[in-house]
Amino acid sequence: MGFSLFCFFIKTHNMSKITGIKREKTRGRRVNVFLDGKPALGLLLETARQTNLKVGQELGESALENLAKADLRQRCYNSAARFLSYRPRSESEMRQRLARHGYDAETIEKTLGRYREMGLVDDAAFARFWVENRNTFSPRSKRLAKMELKKKGLQTGIIEEAVNEIDEKENAYRAALSRARRLAALDDKAFRLKLGQYLGRRGFNYGIIKEITDRVWKELRKK
Numbered sequence: 001m002g003f004s005l006f007c008f009f010i011k012t013h014n015m016s017k018i019t020g021i022k023r024e025k026t027r028g029r030r031v032n033v034f035l036d037g038k039p040a041l042g043l044l045l046e047t048a049r050q051t052n053l054k055v056g057q058e059l060g061e062s063a064l065e066n067l068a069k070a071d072l073r074q075r076c077y078n079s080a081a082r083f084l085s086y087r088p089r090s091e092s093e094m095r096q097r098l099a100r101h102g103y104d105a106e107t108i109e110k111t112l113g114r115y116r117e118m119g120l121v122d123d124a125a126f127a128r129f130w131v132e133n134r135n136t137f138s139p140r141s142k143r144l145a146k147m148e149l150k151k152k153g154l155q156t157g158i159i160e161e162a163v164n165e166i167d168e169k170e171n172a173y174r175a176a177l178s179r180a181r182r183l184a185a186l187d188d189k190a191f192r193l194k195l196g197q198y199l200g201r202r203g204f205n206y207g208i209i210k211e212i213t214d215r216v217w218k219e220l221r222k223k
Helices: 009-014 045-050 061-084 091-099 106-116 122-136 141-149 157-162 168-183 188-201 205-222
Strands: 015-023 029-037 036-046 059-060
Touching: 029 045, 036 045, 036 061, 045 061, 059 061, 061 106, 091 106, 122 141, 122 157, 122 168, 141 157, 168 188, 168 205, 188 205
Parallel strands: none
Antiparallel strands: 015 029, 015 059, 029 036
């Protein structure tokens, strides 16, 4: 049974008694809660435990509504955890992802607040991670790194601080080396053209491209 609060219980009962809490067979992380002998709502097992639901407990309308909100917050929290499990995320990424899953703005902000308190959502830390990852696996220019971080919804100050750590010449050189091996059989003109285009796509300016292509070409010829 999917998450629902049946209007019957909210509208016609001042108080309803929990007469059963049964774990769903097909989805063990959820439970069905029976009120006055009838199935009334489906909750995450986590929600049921956190709110200490027990058979015999009586719930009024406000308590049922609070349960619904608590379950929504827990589902949002779990969705965020899954999204973060792949790699760090910016706040903007998290907000957009959770909104696409149908969560309302208030629930999203409360969820992000919990993750900020734990240090798991931190735009400055995310920016550093992103730049370090790019520097290691896919070197690029400051300009391109700025563009990428801006798309992640980061503030200008955070972006500037993160990209200041980029050594453009070093990044261009490492990027060029990774590509030059594939171009080693080309003549001087073709090599410079192809490698220059590649570095241009990585965001490097003409001066750096010329310096690095000259350097790499000379190094290859010495081998």
